[in-house]
Amino acid sequence: MSWALLLALCALLLLAVQLLRFLRGDGDLTLLWAEWRGRRPEWELTDMVVWVTGASSGIGEELAYQLSKLGVSLVLSARRENELERVKRRCLEISNLKGKDILVLPLDLTDTSSHEVATKAVLQEFGRIDILVNNSGIAQRSLCADTSLDVYKKLIDLNYLGTVSLTKCVLPHMIERKQGKILTVNSLLGIMCLPLSIGYCASKYALRVFFNSLRTELATYPGITVSNICPGPVQTNIVKNSLTEEVTKYVGNDGDQSHKMATSRCVRLMLISMANDLQEVWISHQPFLLVTYLWQYMPTLAFWISGKLGKKRMKNFKSGVDADSSYFKFFKKKHD
Numbered sequence: 242m243s244w245a246l247l248l249a250l251c252a253l254l255l256l257a258v259q260l261l262r263f264l265r266g267d268g269d270l271t272l273l274w275a276e277w278r279g280r281r282p283e284w285e286l287t288d289m290v291v292w293v294t295g296a297s298s299g300i301g302e303e304l305a306y307q308l309s310k311l312g313v314s315l316v317l318s319a320r321r322e323n324e325l326e327r328v329k330r331r332c333l334e335i336s337n338l339k340g341k342d343i344l345v346l347p348l349d350l351t352d353t354s355s356h357e358v359a360t361k362a363v364l365q366e367f368g369r370i371d372i373l374v375n376n377s378g379i380a381q382r383s384l385c386a387d388t389s390l391d392v393y394k395k396l397i398d399l400n401y402l403g404t405v406s407l408t409k410c411v412l413p414h415m416i417e418r419k420q421g422k423i424l425t426v427n428s429l430l431g432i433m434c435l436p437l438s439i440g441y442c443a444s445k446y447a448l449r450v451f452f453n454s455l456r457t458e459l460a461t462y463p464g465i466t467v468s469n470i471c472p473g474p475v476q477t478n479i480v481k482n483s484l485t486e487e488v489t490k491y492v493g494n495d496g497d498q499s500h501k502m503a504t505s506r507c508v509r510l511m512l513i514s515m516a517n518d519l520q521e522v523w524i525s526h527q528p529f530l531l532v533t534y535l536w537q538y539m540p541t542l543a544f545w546i547s548g549k550l551g552k553k554r555m556k557n558f559k560s561g562v563d564a565d566s567s568y569f570k571f572f573k574k575k576h577d
């Protein structure tokens with residue numbers, strides 16, 4: 242066998258291995274590389290002061306648990322104080338943190354007039370904010386023709402403007418110190434487009450563009466990093482808490498969540514992103530990961546595929562099952 246043929250075979254084998262790894266992967270390639278070869282959260286994040294919004298449930302709650310084990314000082318924010326107190330108690334049980342290391346700070350992200358006072362309270366308590374995790378958010382499940390404008394306003398007020406407002410309060414402090422990390426929990430729906438969640442998609446697109454642009458504005462402050470975390474479906478209360486046609490009407494049940502990523506895995510990958518200052522990460526099982534690559538690099542093909550997926554999504558929704566469940570039948574075995 243000639244050397245050229247041998248080399249070509251090796252290259253093909255390498256390509257096949259990478260393809261297989263990608264198909265079995267649950268994050269974009271940079272993130273998976275950082276998980277394998279990059280800095281460990283256990284080395285990088287200890288002793289930091291981390292402010293997490295949406296810490297009363299789901300991703301934010303799990304983030305509080307995993308961060309507490311790393312020995313950070315925590316600020317837990319959301320609207321429901323009793324739930325935040327529950328999360329604090331659990332953090333104290335599973336970590337070496339003391340009560341004084343965790344501040345419960347109730348906050349309504351849509352009440353932007355309260356953000357300055359809240360920021361001052363954190364600085365008074367801990368003297369600095371090393372990491373802001375903008376995680377609070379709400380989703381949507383309803384068709385545009387049936388949905389009141391108030392629903393779209395609420396999605397923008399909370400997911401976009403509330404997050405922008407809090408970031409604007411924290412930013413001067415980070416600029417003064419010339420350091421800090423701002424992580425925003427976005428979504429793969431801030432990259433792709435699907436029916437039933439178009440107000441949510443729009444709010445997350447706006448958020449993603451805001452933070453990508455902010456990063457360019459902060460180019461003279463290399464110590465301040467801005468990261469977009471874009472998960473696909475994760476096992477939380479997000480569907481249950483989703484808005485529907487009216488601003489006062491929620492989905493109200495979780496449906497089958499077995500096809501979604503475990504919250505603990507999503508948060509572990511978020512911590513790796515945090516430790517490695519990755520600018521944008523995509524966290525998801527297939528087929529969403531593959532479709533996201535198409536949206537990024539082959540949008541025409543992505544529109545065609547999303548049209549097909551979208552029809553299935555609406556059919557699922559109308560028959561009362563989780564809108565995304567059917568894509569996962571093929572991949573289900575792996576997630577169980």
Ligand SMILES: NC(=O)c1ccc[n+]([C@@H]2O[C@H](COP(=O)([O-])OP(=O)(O)OC[C@H]3O[C@@H](n4cnc5c(N)ncnc54)[C@H](OP(=O)(O)O)[C@@H]3O)[C@@H](O)[C@H]2O)c1
Pocket residue numbers: 294295296297298299300301318319320321322324348349350351376377378379380399426427428429471472473474475476477478479480482
């Ligand atoms: N789970 C997924 O599949 C998924 C996928 C992609 C992206 N995400 C994003 O992940 C983030 C966290 O969502 P999750 O999945 O963990 O859902 P979740 O379990 O419903 O948690 C949402 C959190 O947001 C808080 N929140 C809601 N309204 C608020 C307000 N007005 N002010 C302050 N906090 C508020 C809630 O706390 P209170 O009710 O106590 O205020 C709760 O802690 C969201 O930004 C979501 O868009 C989730």
